[in-house]
Amino acid sequence: MNRFTTVEGVPVSELLKLVARASELRDVLEDGDEVDPVLTGATVANLFFEPSTRTRLSFDLAERRLGAYVLTYDEMTSSAAKGESLRDTALTVSSIGADVLVVRHKEVGMPDRVADWTGRFVVNAGDGTGQHPTQTLLDVVTIQRHFGHLDGLHMALIGDIAHSRVANGLMHALPELGVKLSLVGPSGWMPADTSLSTFDTLDEVITDVDIAYLLRVQTERGGVITEEFVADFRLDDRRASRMAPHAVVMHPGPINRGVEISEGVADGARSLILEQVANGVPSRMAVLELTRGPGQ
Ligand code: CP
Numbered sequence: 001m002n003r004f005t006t007v008e009g010v011p012v013s014e015l016l017k018l019v020a021r022a023s024e025l026r027d028v029l030e031d032g033d034e035v036d037p038v039l040t041g042a043t044v045a046n047l048f049f050e051p052s053t054r055t056r057l058s059f060d061l062a063e064r065r066l067g068a069y070v071l072t073y074d075e076m077t078s079s080a081a082k083g084e085s086l087r088d089t090a091l092t093v094s095s096i097g098a099d100v101l102v103v104r105h106k107e108v109g110m111p112d113r114v115a116d117w118t119g120r121f122v123v124n125a126g127d128g129t130g131q132h133p134t135q136t137l138l139d140v141v142t143i144q145r146h147f148g149h150l151d152g153l154h155m156a157l158i159g160d161i162a163h164s165r166v167a168n169g170l171m172h173a174l175p176e177l178g179v180k181l182s183l184v185g186p187s188g189w190m191p192a193d194t195s196l197s198t199f200d201t202l203d204e205v206i207t208d209v210d211i212a213y214l215l216r217v218q219t220e221r222g223g224v225i226t227e228e229f230v231a232d233f234r235l236d237d238r239r240a241s242r243m244a245p246h247a248v249v250m251h252p253g254p255i256n257r258g259v260e261i262s263e264g265v266a267d268g269a270r271s272l273i274l275e276q277v278a279n280g281v282p283s284r285m286a287v288l289e290l291t292r293g294p295g296q
Pocket of ligand 1: 051052053054055126135145252253254
């Protein structure tokens with residue numbers, strides 16, 4: 001294997017091993033204990049062709065925690081601005097000495113193409129409306145750590161599902177892990193073909209869920225914020241007050257405050273949003289450890 005570009009095709013047993021390892025690493029980091037620097041001597045390049053805060057910075061920190069040399073690519077000040085193709089950029093970075101490439105790009109499938117071109121280990125940091133597998137992992141880690149289990153939980157995935165790579169990963173992984181998933185949003189933002197339960201109002205499902213997972217409206221991919229969307233699907237204080245006492249709120253970030261989620265709910269006691277962010281570093285460390293596995 002020279003890539004981690006999707007959770008599809010990853011056996012449940014392997015996914016659960018990653019979840020356990022990420023959770024273990026979270027404890028190690030929290031306790032201030034030493035991490036085995038398994039990437040000592042390795043070079044990791046972060047090639048981000050779309051904006052990012054959480055993913056880019058947490059990969060950077062995860063790589064440094066594991067002892068790697070880190071190359072950070074900035075599209076605006078690189079030769080891409082002079083017309084260099086992505087293939088040439090990827091080949092250049094691997095020739096400079098990068099052993100691992102972390103790729104975010106607006107085109108679905110670009111991380112796989114980079115892996116094919118370079119032969120280097122590639123981690124997908126988000127490809128258009130495709131996949132965001134380390135987000136899926138950190139979300140599962142967050143749920144597992146909060147509830148202590150996955151099986152039997154009920155999550156509502158709410159909002160702009162059609163344009164969301166985060167949704168794609170969760171729709172694949174969570175049912176396999178025993179989580180009941182309900183899709184909530186305008187009919188135009190539902191997957192064309194799904195065996196999951198769908199709801200066209202948030203009010204009819206909010207009382208039943210253990211987890212309300214809000215998605216950002218992806219305006220850069222064609223999502224349009226309307227008054228109707230905000231009225232029908234925003235998780236505001238009134239709707240959150242109808243949730244079960246133990247139920248939690250998640251969001252991958254960045255948040256559109258006041259659109260899919262209110263200020264009060266985003267910052268409220270139910271919110272696991274910053275916990276998701278905190279699980280990003282150990283989750284990415286767990287994935288980067290794969291690059292040192294047998295056959296790499
Ligand atoms: N969740 C997520 O991918 O956030 P960033 O775009 O800030 O990396």
